[in-house]
Amino acid sequence: MNSLSRFTRSQTAAALVAMWLAIAAAAVFLDGYWIGIMVGLLGWILLAASWNMVGGLLGQVSFGHSAFFGLGAYTAVYLATAHGVSPWLGMLVGGLLAAGFSMIVGYLPFRRGLSPLVFSLLTLASSYVLLFAVSGIPALGGTNGLFPPAVGQSVWDMRFNSPVSYLLLAGALTTFALATIQILYSGRLGFYWRAIHDSEAAAGAIGINTMAVKLFTFAVSAFFAAMAGTFSAQHTGFIDPQSVFGVEITIYLLLFAVVGGAGSLLGPVLGPLVLVPAGEYLRTALASAGGSSAHHLIYGVALMLAILSFPGGLVSGLRRFGLTRGALSVPDLAPAAGSAPDVNRTKAADGRVILTASSVSKNFGGVFAVRDVSIEVRSGEILGIIGPNGAGKTTLFSLLAGSLKPTSGSITFDGREIAGLPPHEICRAGIGRTFQITRAFPTLTVAETVYAAALVGRSEADAAAIAGSVLSLTRLDQYRDMASADVTLAVQRRLEIARALATCPRLILLDEIMAGLTPREINDAIELIRSIRDLGVTVIFIEHHIRAVMALSDRIIVLDAGELIAEGVPSDVARNPRVVEAYLGSPAEEPASPPLDKVKAR
Amino acid sequence: MSFATLLQAVVSGLLLGGIYALVAMSLALVFGVMRVLNFAHGDLLMAGMYGIVVLNQAFGINPYAAIVLVAPVLALIGIAVYFVLIRRVLGAGPLMQAQVTLGLSFAIQSTALLVFGADLLNVRTSLDGAAFRVAGVVIGTPELIGFLISIVVCAALTWFILSTEFGRRLRAVAQDPTMAILCGIPVRSVQMMVFVGCTALLAVPAGCLMAFSQLTPTAGIQYSLLSLMVVVLGGLGDLRGAFVGGLLIGIVEAVTSALFNNPAAPGIIYLVFGLALLARPRGLFGRGSEA
Numbered sequence: 001m002n003s004l005s006r007f008t009r010s011q012t013a014a015a016l017v018a019m020w021l022a023i024a025a026a027a028v029f030l031d032g033y034w035i036g037i038m039v040g041l042l043g044w045i046l047l048a049a050s051w052n053m054v055g056g057l058l059g060q061v062s063f064g065h066s067a068f069f070g071l072g073a074y075t076a077v078y079l080a081t082a083h084g085v086s087p088w089l090g091m092l093v094g095g096l097l098a099a100g101f102s103m104i105v106g107y108l109p110f111r112r113g114l115s116p117l118v119f120s121l122l123t124l125a126s127s128y129v130l131l132f133a134v135s136g137i138p139a140l141g142g143t144n145g146l147f148p149p150a151v152g153q154s155v156w157d158m159r160f161n162s163p164v165s166y167l168l169l170a171g172a173l174t175t176f177a178l179a180t181i182q183i184l185y186s187g188r189l190g191f192y193w194r195a196i197h198d199s200e201a202a203a204g205a206i207g208i209n210t211m212a213v214k215l216f217t218f219a220v221s222a223f224f225a226a227m228a229g230t231f232s233a234q235h236t237g238f239i240d241p242q243s244v245f246g247v248e249i250t251i252y253l254l255l256f257a258v259v260g261g262a263g264s265l266l267g268p269v270l271g272p273l274v275l276v277p278a279g280e281y282l283r284t285a286l287a288s289a290g291g292s293s294a295h296h297l298i299y300g301v302a303l304m305l306a307i308l309s310f311p312g313g314l315v316s317g318l319r320r321f322g323l324t325r326g327a328l329s330v331p332d333l334a335p336a337a338g339s340a341p342d343v344n345r346t347k348a349a350d351g352r353v354i355l356t357a358s359s360v361s362k363n364f365g366g367v368f369a370v371r372d373v374s375i376e377v378r379s380g381e382i383l384g385i386i387g388p389n390g391a392g393k394t395t396l397f398s399l400l401a402g403s404l405k406p407t408s409g410s411i412t413f414d415g416r417e418i419a420g421l422p423p424h425e426i427c428r429a430g431i432g433r434t435f436q437i438t439r440a441f442p443t444l445t446v447a448e449t450v451y452a453a454a455l456v457g458r459s460e461a462d463a464a465a466i467a468g469s470v471l472s473l474t475r476l477d478q479y480r481d482m483a484s485a486d487v488t489l490a491v492q493r494r495l496e497i498a499r500a501l502a503t504c505p506r507l508i509l510l511d512e513i514m515a516g517l518t519p520r521e522i523n524d525a526i527e528l529i530r531s532i533r534d535l536g537v538t539v540i541f542i543e544h545h546i547r548a549v550m551a552l553s554d555r556i557i558v559l560d561a562g563e564l565i566a567e568g569v570p571s572d573v574a575r576n577p578r579v580v581e582a583y584l585g586s587p588a589e590e591p592a593s594p595p596l597d598k599v600k601a602r
Numbered sequence: 603m604s605f606a607t608l609l610q611a612v613v614s615g616l617l618l619g620g621i622y623a624l625v626a627m628s629l630a631l632v633f634g635v636m637r638v639l640n641f642a643h644g645d646l647l648m649a650g651m652y653g654i655v656v657l658n659q660a661f662g663i664n665p666y667a668a669i670v671l672v673a674p675v676l677a678l679i680g681i682a683v684y685f686v687l688i689r690r691v692l693g694a695g696p697l698m699q700a701q702v703t704l705g706l707s708f709a710i711q712s713t714a715l716l717v718f719g720a721d722l723l724n725v726r727t728s729l730d731g732a733a734f735r736v737a738g739v740v741i742g743t744p745e746l747i748g749f750l751i752s753i754v755v756c757a758a759l760t761w762f763i764l765s766t767e768f769g770r771r772l773r774a775v776a777q778d779p780t781m782a783i784l785c786g787i788p789v790r791s792v793q794m795m796v797f798v799g800c801t802a803l804l805a806v807p808a809g810c811l812m813a814f815s816q817l818t819p820t821a822g823i824q825y826s827l828l829s830l831m832v833v834v835l836g837g838l839g840d841l842r843g844a845f846v847g848g849l850l851i852g853i854v855e856a857v858t859s860a861l862f863n864n865p866a867a868p869g870i871i872y873l874v875f876g877l878a879l880l881a882r883p884r885g886l887f888g889r890g891s892e893a
Contacts, residue, residue, distance in 0.1 A: 126872070
């Protein structure tokens, strides 16, 4: 299914057809006043849709979209008045400036993974910086503002006599933005957005370069917001710092998007569609009672009510009429025809060393979570990691998978240094991982989750084949269409494994995938791990369940208090006095400590 | 830019910063105990300031005395806001909380506009314009009184938190609400009392500010942003950070407006804030939570 046919079948396309019918009807039947209101409505839809890309789809709430709106408005009007540049070109320049500015604002918070709240406040601060900076620049009119060129000289001035011309232009710009967003959403970006929105750590672990996706999305969003700014300035015929950079713009945006349904594709269309005419009606109806402030009051109350009572917005309220938040495009995931998923695996487990950690340490403040640990892992083996709680097992995994950087030491995978690489690069190098506390993508279905993981860095056809065979290998076929949030713990654990497998790793890190499972489910998990190894995937697993560790492991390493205290085949490790001591206490206190493999409940 | 001008700016900024510190401390306390970042904090402050103005203009009550009358009214508003809004978003995502309180901010601002109009309002006191000089630096008497009152209240608040039974409970809730429940602390009622108390406390900075400044309906959101910046800068939930951050923002504000006599000057505060946040994302003392 190509992107064009996906687009024509989307609800966005239907909405755009409806919009153009409304535009045609308005042009024929309505007078200038109502057409003006409709132009404003389309402008708000454009702006709300741009905000929704980051605030809704990606889950990074920007409180500073007025910065981009204002940049678009000021760039075009300034270039036109001071340098005679056509606002059509000014719109492009303003859009690019806004995109560049957004990348400056977003770079550090995204790079450092700062909390979304910090991102929100930084964006808010950035809009205030521009508000005051522009107020202080006389060439930009200072606090007095600027006027675009007079109406009616040339089409290149983007100033029209007829309100219908503005209506057509607003329709074209809105169509451009909504169609672009829909096309991006029904391609691979849709999966990346939803994955990042649901769990950023898991998105990185399946190889998504979260920072690049966030920056790109923020930049596109800023471009559209600036486009709306240029258009609005040309339509209104006057701009000043407060009216384009002011926080009111941001509050309106939040209101429209949240009431419509943030995170859905059509929410930003529905919100303004209901609220802009209602606001206009209130403004005129309440003119005697304080006009615009009364209608602001009602907007503020509506925002609170919408968030508290209808968190999904109008879109979720209209779900029974078939409206969706936007369907992801999952192709037919053919169940495996017996063959294992392809890929860059060395089918024959040749036994050479694929992972080496040398003297790896990680300390938090003065506490060593992992101290001077060296391990070698051979391809095709199953390596078990055991140790008491707090021994540093999960920290070691995090170091291997890139979610933590080692304080010292080196880690090589397939001869390549990977210590300190970000998670998505380690995933792409061929290491998959699961999370001890499962991190599903709650809003994705099981099939969508696995397909998303397979999609990173591959063609859609390859991804579909891989996802299909992983689903059947992990026996998740029957759960395909269930939301990841709704399946049982055992299924969630299998889904974690499936998600990691779908990235086609050569080495997989499994973190306590048996915790909380019933004995029967544990037997299934043991079989699953064996079959993963039989595919040629090397397995390292952390497990407290001694029976499973003894049954599965070719070798076992034991950590205690961050240090590696034993290493070897299961029967040797189980008899190692230091291991017995770590688990059962010192023999001096308790005379005849039996070896671990006799303790286990067979 | 002479040294004298700079010194004057630092002193004026410090005096104003003392009041900001109190506003920020109450916001930080609310955040610490409830994990809700209240974007309407400044608007509640503004509601208090309108209360001070009304009492002054209608009955000629001195703004400092009016604090005592405004505080119970703010407490009632705090109770209403807590039960209608805040209680429902406790434990919700930070962005949902931000959006709800931003909606409240907008509602308060438009109510103020509806009731009082957009005109500048101020109060009349016998201290209007009173000032004295110390080593060439002009110190406004109302500014100094406001600073002293705020510092005393900040100190009292700190003592209250550190040394009373309720203060201990409050700190327990801030550190680990689950553990606090297990220890038998009625977490929800502690949170309610902290929210109401912190809202009522805003009467103090409201009175102090009204004694020398003017009021418009947009003041609320500006105070909200200013105190949010201070709290984030100080480290979310860190009271000491909020206090120092308040003083710093006051000084930065005064110095930038003295250095650049230009409408762009206030933008520099936001720029400084952004840069400081990037350098120390966990606050001045690095002890704040990640939110």
